[in-house]
Amino acid sequence: MKMLMPVTYALWIISEIVLAVVKRSRDSAESDKDKSSLKILWSTIVVSIVIGVYFGMKRFGHFDGYERVLSLTGLFLILIGLVVRWVAILTLRRYFTVDVAISKDHVIIDKGLYKYIRHPAYLGALLSFLGLGLAFSNWISLLVIFAPITAAFLYRIGIEETALVGAFGNKYLDYSRYTKRLLPGIY
DSSP states (O other), X not given: OTTHHHHHHHHHHHHHHHHHHHSSOSOXXXXXXXXXXXXXXXXXXHHHHHHHHHHHTSSTTBOTTOHXXXXXXXXXXXXXXXXXXXXXXXXXXXXXXXXXXXXXXXXXXXXXXXXXXXXXXXXXHHHHHHHHHHHTTBHHHHHHHHHHHHHHHHHHHHHHHHHHXXXXXXXXXXXXXXXXXXXXXXX
């Protein structure tokens, strides 16, 4: 357990850095659709994690007696989140970019996880951040990590959906009618 957590964190961080470097849109005109949401998202993530880790190291706000269960649950959610995120990314393949961009030959992907929700890669990331917050066994860490990052992802989803409606019109609106944003059958 003690070795699995740092390895999981390292895997998660490295995978996100690789994505940030490799999967950025090459077309600057297309990446203008991003509206700085990537910068907002990363800024929010960094600040939230730094503050969350700080409180996680303190005794104030700690869930005493539940450390092991919450740490294991957190680790499980991080791993599930990574799997969901990477399945979504691999389903999109070349259409996945870290910035909001629509390529000229872009198509709506509606298979795999995308058959049920429109943003499974974001769901995976959010599950991982929820897991990170729980892993500290501290309600302040959980709140400081999960709430602002969720708000930043929701902002980004709005930007992305505006770009997709602009690119696909009624085709994307029709797809939106039978899928949810993040949680199948709920939202």
